[in-house]
Amino acid sequence: MRILQVIHYFSPLHGGGSINAAYNLSKHLVERGHEVTMYTTDFELDEEYIKSLSGVRVVPFHCIANIGLMLISPKMKGQLKKEIMDFDVIHMHNFRSYQNVVAHHYAKKYNIPYILQAHGSVLPLFRKQRLKKIFDIFFGYSILSDASKVIALTKTEVEQYKKMGVGEDKIEILPNGIDLSEYDNLPKRGDFRKKYGIGDNEKMILYLGRIHKIKGIDLLVKAFADLVKELDGVKLVIAGPNDGFLLTLKKQIEDLKIGDMILFTGPLYERNKLEAYVDADVHVLPSVYEIFGITVLEAWACGAPVIVTDRCGIADFVDKVGYVVEYDKDQLRDAIFKVVSDEELRRRFGEEGRRLVREEFGWEKVVKRVEKVYEECTR
Numbered sequence: 001m002r003i004l005q006v007i008h009y010f011s012p013l014h015g016g017g018s019i020n021a022a023y024n025l026s027k028h029l030v031e032r033g034h035e036v037t038m039y040t041t042d043f044e045l046d047e048e049y050i051k052s053l054s055g056v057r058v059v060p061f062h063c064i065a066n067i068g069l070m071l072i073s074p075k076m077k078g079q080l081k082k083e084i085m086d087f088d089v090i091h092m093h094n095f096r097s098y099q100n101v102v103a104h105h106y107a108k109k110y111n112i113p114y115i116l117q118a119h120g121s122v123l124p125l126f127r128k129q130r131l132k133k134i135f136d137i138f139f140g141y142s143i144l145s146d147a148s149k150v151i152a153l154t155k156t157e158v159e160q161y162k163k164m165g166v167g168e169d170k171i172e173i174l175p176n177g178i179d180l181s182e183y184d185n186l187p188k189r190g191d192f193r194k195k196y197g198i199g200d201n202e203k204m205i206l207y208l209g210r211i212h213k214i215k216g217i218d219l220l221v222k223a224f225a226d227l228v229k230e231l232d233g234v235k236l237v238i239a240g241p242n243d244g245f246l247l248t249l250k251k252q253i254e255d256l257k258i259g260d261m262i263l264f265t266g267p268l269y270e271r272n273k274l275e276a277y278v279d280a281d282v283h284v285l286p287s288v289y290e291i292f293g294i295t296v297l298e299a300w301a302c303g304a305p306v307i308v309t310d311r312c313g314i315a316d317f318v319d320k321v322g323y324v325v326e327y328d329k330d331q332l333r334d335a336i337f338k339v340v341s342d343e344e345l346r347r348r349f350g351e352e353g354r355r356l357v358r359e360e361f362g363w364e365k366v367v368k369r370v371e372k373v374y375e376e377c378t379r
Contacts, residue, residue, distance in 0.1 A: 004090045006090060006103045008094060009040055009063075012269075017291075022038070024178075025370060026038055031055075037057045038058045041071045045060050061073035061075045080106050090107050090112055093117050094119055095118040100116070116150045122164055126289070152171050154291065177367075178357065203234045203340040205234065207237070207240070208277070208299075216286035219288075221256065222329045224236045277302035282306070286332060287308070288327065289311055297314075297361050304350055305346050307324075320356065323335040
């Protein structure tokens with residue numbers, strides 16, 4: 001099958017789950033014999049990241065303007081018009097983008113089926129709500145109504161699509177996956193602690209992800225400030241790139257006078273990231289809003305127990321093998337206390353999480369399900 005993936009930019013540093021999904025989906029489709037092309041822009045383009053995507057033809061169009069991450073790349077029009085009939089199906093990632101507007105126009109004109117995967121962006125929430133609603137009037141509702149299928153990561157996202165007028169018969173629930181082979185040879189326990197001076201007997205609480213207001217790290221800091229009044233020898237590790245919230249967070253920590261118990265590592269990748277998960281006594285995802293939460297799968301693959309808020313789409317899965325709490329400081333503090341204080345509970349949650357991720361979330365299994373969606377659309 002000849003497949004076109006469309007995504008507005010392709011940088012692992014700031015991309016989050018949608019970039020990871022487009023990368024791994026394309027990689028595994030090629031491994032299964034498909035011909036995959038990716039249209040994107042040169043915004044924050046990482047050449048090494050593209051080179052690592054062996055077998056995928058990546059076409060980055062020059063971005064002439066960046067209007068709040070609405071990346072304008074006019075040369076995509078001519079290229080797509082010339083190549084559109086070469087593709088059997090188009091897979092559009094995210095929702096409100098110039099690239100999706102162009103892909104929708106030519107897909108409809110030349111009757112090429114397309115799938116939209118919004119990755120949690122379908123409702124006009126949070127910033128730029130007025131601009132998002134204007135986009136929807138001119139383009140968004142048409143993009144949704146003309147799609148052969150839309151992909152939801154969770155039941156929560158199914159309801160979001162329905163609120164935007166998408167019929168339930170068009171919606172397929174397909175979670176993100178992870179490459180399980182990356183977790184076959186994990187680092188030995190203690191490497192991360194040794195590197196950052198964390199004692200073997202200290203309880204290590206890990207947050208790993210973007211440092212953004214939406215991630216709820218300030219709630220975690222408040223819960224941690226209460227926790228250290230009840231429990232000695234506890235360390236909070238905050239790992240990830242700054243996405244506009246770092247200074248606010250550091251000011252909060254300074255005001256609470258707990259700076260000596262909190263470690264900022266900056267972004268962690270590859271082996272360094274695995275070391276953090278392996279050494280963590282618990283991984284916490286305290287998001288205000290999270291349509292999925294790929295770090296939960298990564299933590300499970302390393303055998304780390306997990307706590308999330310009920311505002312995370314992956315909470316339905318976590319509830320089976322970890323703790324799901326309301327977005328509440330006291331509930332979060334109590335859940336962390338239970339996990340770090342009970343070695344048997346930590347071991348059980350970690351083992352059950354590892355089993356679940358291997359049974360349900362390997363990319364090989366996810367890609368087979370995506371293939372079926374493509375086949376339905378092309379029929």
